[in-house]
Amino acid sequence: MEAAAREYIALARQMHTVACYDKALDYYLSAFESFPALRKSDHVLEFRSMMNKFSLVLMSLNKIEEIFCNYSRVLKVFPDSVHFVDDTGRYLFKFGFFKEAWAHFMNACKLDPFYATSENNFNLLKNMLVERWHFRMLNDKVRNEGYRAAIHETIVPVKDTVLDLGTGTGLLALYANECSPVAITACDGSEVMASVANYVTQENGAKQVEVIQKMSTNMSYRDIGGKRSLLITEMFDAGLFGEHILQTLSHAWEHLINNVGRVIPNKAEFFVIGAQCDFLNKRYQLCSSIKSNLNIPTLFVHGCTQNETYDCEDVHLYGEDIKYITQAESVVKINFNNHLEIQDTLNRTDPYEVHLTATQTGELNSVIGYFNLYLTDTVTLTSDPRSDKRANAWQQAIFFDNLPKQIKEGDAIKLEFLLNSGKLTLLPEYMHPITRISPNTLRFLNDTEYIKMISGSISMASVYLGQVADMTSVTVVDLCPFPMLGLQLLKRGAKSLICSALTNSDKQFFLTVFHANNIPMSKVTVLVGQYWPVEMLKDKYHVVFCNILEPSGEVDLQAQEVALHLRRNHVLPGGLFLPSNLKIMGQIVDSHWLDINNRLYDENVNNYKIAKYLNQYQMSQHFCIDFSHLPYVPLSEPSVMWTWDSEAGxxxxxxxxxxxxxxxxILCWYSIELMENMNEISTNRKNCFMDGMLFITDSETRLKQGDIACVIRCVDYTGAFKLMMQLEET
Structure with missing residues (x-):
């Protein structure tokens, strides 16, 4: 049997080599079935590789069903293989079979709780199915009690009929149920949220609540048993109108609300205030010191907007990093109980003109937006970042594309806003052309500390390289978001540079900078795109500088694979590979803010039983965390959790x-050593080119000074990484 199995393996490899993947699959499975001991051999790795190649071919031919048929055959032979179960889940997720993907990822995590790849995939699925803001919104007692009070004030028992529009978990429908209306219908476009709402209303005894999984704009009064006398909604983003609330209410007034109907909130008003916040400005515009460094002092360089008119941030956490230097002014106030006013607002083409009065002298470089919801005449919620009575369910809007200006106390600053497709847009006031680059490149360049360290390494690098080659023969590969090291070496006479631009806009910016620094274009090759075949780099080079860190805080596993390949195969003897070392640092913390953004507590929703349904969608790992403004208490000193050379396991x-x-x-950040014997630089600092990542632990674990926490580091052979924590038994 073993001999026959070996022969099958040999035939499978032949078929694999010539890309006859269907026959290779047959031979591999025959080998594993005839001689089960092979199922624990290295042949399984090559089989997985072949399966991935086969699946890519089938994807290109749109033969999706065949992919799942193949994995179904594989799982009959490897029912307990975490790798094949996870691979199957990955393809199910990719093609929209979310329930099935959930089952496979959950099974994979049970088969091997230490397999980081499965947990990462499971987190991605959870994040896609349930947006993270549901947790903070439901944990916000200010918002919850405000809506509850408004609903109790408004509903006439045994008379009103209620529509909860965009119900989410169904909390507002439960509040309405407390008031004994004639009927309650709750709707949500998300299949997951409608399912959660259905479970929640049944669990909490609100059996009369009918939950419909449908967008309200696709509904008529027939879907809800007749037009309703009260509509309740919370479809608001940081910019008030960004969730299409105006279009939704316009449709509702025409099709879903009767002629004596009302809406909660009754009214809403949007405000803006001018601020000086260098932290925010650096997120969106290239700072002057870097422009001078690049020899482009008069160029206006902004991040690509990607059709977004504002960003959303928790400005209330910024403390001393933001200074409000104008009065707040109202941009627009709207009555949601007036259908004609809603339509007029939607159809308006004239801008809303606002005049901000400066309260002090300074640089106006940020425009912050917030809103008031007038739920009733007596109940108001606000997202004003300056207010102690603020509802934290919503972030603040950042209108980021205006040019900074120096203002003096008493100055009047004119701003104009349009409601484009029901979404507020700050009209540009600049007369100069704007150069657009990717946010990744912008943040990298605006990290002045890191750029200073890179520039400071040039002399040491030049001395080092001078021992093996004349500068005029030095060849450089710099794959950072902007090739600062490569640019500086070219200015010192290096022979050539290969660099990588994320977008064509970035490439054009690179060329502009090279031209401004009198670099001959014949010396420069710019690769475009996030990923390109590593085979494009065929030679060996004197200097290779790789960046494997994403702005989100995670390691780009494909970039890491490229970096390791280049370090092993494409650095000349005596050449330089940068960075020389990379570490992940970790610190155990206590953060209430993180807790309420990741776990629902029933005590925050008037003790309704909702947590057990929503908390299924908790994630164990989070990215894009701004540690510089995160409220937390350190419970340990920083420790090294991983190095570039750490082995899998x-x-x-x-x-x-x-x-x-x-x-x-466990908060995680990176410590970067560019060259041996140079000081390391931490990414846990303000204005860094990347955010932090963190791992959520058991929030019930209370630690005492002197305890020893056991942090379990799990690293897959692909480089996927996770941390778990438990208390050492005494």
Whole structure:
């Protein structure tokens, strides 16, 4: 049997080599079935590789069903293989079979709780199915009690009929149910949220609530048993109108609300205020010191807007990093109980003109937006970042594309806003052309500390390279978001540079900078795109500088694979590979803010039983975390969790606890050593080119000073990484 199996393997490899993947699949499965011992051999790795190639071919031919048929055959032979179960889930997720993908990822995590790839995939699925803001919104008692009070004030028992539009988990429908209306219908376009709402209303005894999984704009009064006398909604984003609330209410007044109907909120008003916030400005516009460094001092360089008219941030956390230097002014106020006013607002083509009065002298470089919801005449909610009574369910809007200006106390600053497709847009006031680059490139360049360190390494690099080659023969590969090292070496006479631009806009910007610095274009090759075949780099080079870190805080596994390949195969003897070392640092913390953004507590929703349904969608890992404004208490000193040379597998790291608290997260950032014997630079700092990542732990774990926390580091052979924590038993 073993001999026959070996022969099958040989035939499978032949078929694999000539891309006859269907026959290779047959031969591999025959080998594993005839000689089960092979199922634990290295042949399984080559079989997985072949399956991935086969699936890519089938995808290109749109033979999706055949992919799942193949994996169904594989799972009959490998029912307990975490890798094949996860691979199957990955393709199910990719093609929209979310329930099936959920089952496979959950099974994979049970088969091997330490397999980071499965958990990462499961987190991606959870994040796609349930947006993270549901947790913070439901944990916001200010918002919840405001809506509850308004609903109790408005509903006439045994008379009103209610429509909860965009119900989410169904909380507002439960509040309405407390008032004994004639009927309650709740609708949500999300299949997952409608399912959660159905479970929640049944669990909490609100059996008369009918939940419909449908967008309200696709509904008529027949879908809800007649027009309703009260509509309740919370479809608001940081910019008030960004969730298409105006279009939704216009449709509702025409099709779903009767002629004596009312809406909660009754009214809403949007405000803007001018601020000086260098932190925010650096997120969206290239700072003057870097422009001078690049020899483009008069160029206006902004991030690509990607059709977004504003960004959303928790400005209320910025503290001393933001200074409000104008009065707040109203942009627009609208009565949601007036259908004609809603339509007029939607159809308006004239801009809303606002005049901000400067309250102090400074640089106006940020425009912050917030809103008031007038739920009734007596109940108001606000997202004003300056207010102690603010509802934290919503972030603030950042209108980021205006040019900074110096203002003096008493000055009047004119701003104009349009409601484009029901979404507020700050009209540009600049007369100069704007150069657009990707946010990745912008953030990299605006990290002045890191750019200074790169520039400071040039002299050391030049001395080092001078021992092996004349500068005029030095060849450089710089794959950072902007090739600052490569540019500086070219200015010192290097022979050539290969660099990588994320977008064509970035490439054009690179060329503009090279031209401004009198660099001959014949010396420069710009590769475009996030990923390109590593085979394009065929030679060996004197200097290779790779960046494997994403702005979100995670390691780009494909970029890491390219970097390791280049380090092994494409650096000349005596050449330089940068960075020389990379570490992941970790710190155990107690953060209430993180907790309420990731886990629902029933006590925050008037003790309705909702948490057990929503908390299924908690994620164990989060990215894009701004540590510089995150409220947390450190419970340990920073510890090294991983280095570039760490081997795959498990390792238990013992971390002493230095302060008592609930260790509900492990914050992670990077320590970068560009060249040996140079100081390291941490990414855990303000205005860094990347955010932080974190791992959520058991939020019930209370730690005491002197305890030893065991942090379990799990690294897959692909480089996927996760941390888990438990308390050392004494």
């Amino acid at each position: 498990l390792e238990i790291l013992q971390v002493p606890i230095t302060k008592e608290g609930v260790g509900n997260a």
